[in-house]
Amino acid sequence: MSRENITDIAVIGGGASGLAAAIEAKTIMPNAKVVILEKLDRVGKKILATGNGRCNLSNIELGEMHYHGSVRNAMRIIGATPSAKEFFGSIGVLCTADSKGRIYPRSNNAATVLNALRMRAEELGVIERCGFEANFIESTDNGFRISSVSGDKYPCRRIIVAAGGYAAPQFGTDGSVIRLLRSKGCHTTKICPAVAPLRVRPELLKGLKGVRAKGRVIAYSGGQFLKEEVGEIQFTENSLSGICVFNMAHLFSKYEGKLKLRLDLAADMEHEQLMGYLRVIHYQRGKHTTDELLTGIFQRNLASYITKRALGKPLTDKISSLNEGDLRKIVQLIKNLDFDVTGSAPWKDAQVTSGGVSGECVDDRLQLRKEKGIFLCGEILDIDGDCGGYNLQWAWSSGVFAGRNCAESLRGARL
Ligand SMILES: Cc1cc2nc3c(=O)[nH]c(=O)nc-3n(C[C@H](O)[C@H](O)[C@H](O)COP(=O)(O)OP(=O)(O)OC[C@H]3O[C@@H](n4cnc5c(N)ncnc54)[C@H](O)[C@@H]3O)c2cc1C
Structure with a gap:
């Protein structure tokens, strides 16, 4: 396969964790071709609805007691990545905390968070491909081929799966990629609505x-x-x-x-x-x-x-x-x-998914143990946080972490 035809890193899902992953991967490996494959007609639709349109993007009091699920090293991952204030500060979003410790953009407006993420991704050269609903992943000699519902094929060397869970299907998340990973042998824990x-x-x-x-x-x-x-x-x-x-x-x-x-x-x-x-x-x-x-x-x-x-x-x-x-x-x-x-509550009224791909399926770099070259981040994993900015914090941190590890796994490869 020629260099032009193969994407180095394909990110499935252009939500909070997928955008963070793509930005980090491209920052670390500027020569890598990084593409976000998003099912909806634009990326980040859920971000616009967060915090009642204000985007409660983190909390000053981060701690293990606010996270639930089988991903045991969440706090290590959060600690190994920039704080939300640092991460967003680096892309021009100033943040402020309210009296309860909930961190919001100073603009009090979720659209500005999404716009800043998209601008940074664009500046770095991340490509957005919307309207691509991934429904199959197969291994190839060079890496993987992702197929879409409409029959498109997308060859790539590495994959970051950032497709979310089941909560709020009106924003593109209906658990389809959790089912896809299950068919690839991933074990999933009991799934039900959280923050609901x-x-x-x-x-x-x-x-x-x-x-x-x-x-x-x-x-x-x-x-x-x-x-x-x-x-x-x-x-x-x-x-x-x-x-x-x-x-x-x-x-x-x-x-x-x-x-x-x-x-x-x-x-x-x-x-x-x-x-x-x-x-x-x-x-x-x-x-x-x-x-x-x-x-x-x-x-x-x-x-x-x-x-x-x-x-x-x-x-x-x-x-x-x-x-x-x-x-x-x-x-x-x-x-x-x-x-x-x-x-x-029904999925449409839930903000988060409790359960998902078991923490045992990924190694300490968030890479699938059974299928090297596929990294996971965000809500697709079996971890959910309390209301108050904890879920978006996990999305940013796990996205940055998976993006970094995925990019580093390409070091030495001829890009
Ligand atoms: C109304 C609402 C308010 C919320 N408010 C807050 C808040 O203020 N603070 C907070 O911390 N958390 C909040 N949350 C939770 C938070 O938004 C999520 O936990 C977080 O967005 C998860 O990030 P993610 O990247 O894992 O998934 P998502 O942001 O859900 O992104 C997944 C993306 O993958 C795409 N996708 C899905 N399937 C496919 C496929 N087959 N192929 C290609 N793309 C696919 C989806 O369209 C979506 O764009 C809120 C959630 C909701 C619904």
């Missing part, structure tokens, strides 16, 4: 659709405490949502059918403090109906819901008819509102 709402029985959410409340979410399984987070909880007609619930979604994979969420809707108050408050209200509002008991603590729908679920009595009764035991039941429910998790 969790389903509960809809009859337990009657009247709560659209309600938001501050509180603590505690995840349990079989009486065992798993994790807790404080933040805004959102109720939909069939799910619990909000960042603190999103961060519990990865537990569904391991504890399917046995996962419980307990909401403490007055996390900043002790039981007895709440009782004291309710005793006063009970005295003051005695002539009013019980649906007014919690007016002032919760918004109307949530206030009625709690009173009804705690007492099982009509809300038309007078507050004066409640006794000490009734007030205690209400306090108990405010602090322990339990839901059995019945399922996870």
